Amino acid sequence: MEAAFLDSLTGGHVTAVKVVLASVVMALACYQLLLIAVAYGKLRLGFLSKAPAAGAHRAVGDTTAVILLLVATACLSQYGFEGEHHGEGSGATALHVIAGSALVVVLAVKVALLRWWPGLGRLLPLLGTTVFVLIAVTWLTSAGDILR
């Protein structure tokens, strides 16, 4: 995506749109924790059983992953890997770039595990927790910092 295309797509509000989308991802990630806790039987809710919770977790996860990739693509096309979010070379920017890049990689591994290597399903809780932590760090070092 070219920066000019993003600019016209968002009416010149690229940063604002990214902040909104990243915040949606953060909120859905919290909801995902709740759903997977129900699906694994760690949390019992009278009105929600394991199978529907697992199905909803999968559907919300797929949607969240698409939004996340859109934000990541917009971020990379606007700033590249160096970035200018908080002044060149600041610690928050470096952390944001590292956490964001790791997030894409871990998410890809999680999806690959689900689709092609079901035998390694025992790793899913670890990968899911890692994805949540990376989403939180990426959000806190960008959108969260803007909104505070």
Place this chain on the structure above:
Amino acid sequence: MTRQHLQMLGSLLVALAIVAVVILVVTARLNSIPADRLEHHGGDSHGHSGG
């Protein structure tokens, strides 16, 4: 439609509600942020404060 279908539909509707609330709250917050602060964080090309 079975009970499980209804539960899943309900879970997805909750997700939709979360998305709607976040969009409203964050948009309102962005509108209250001075344009220069938002520009400092990435620079909306028109200098608007978002929303």
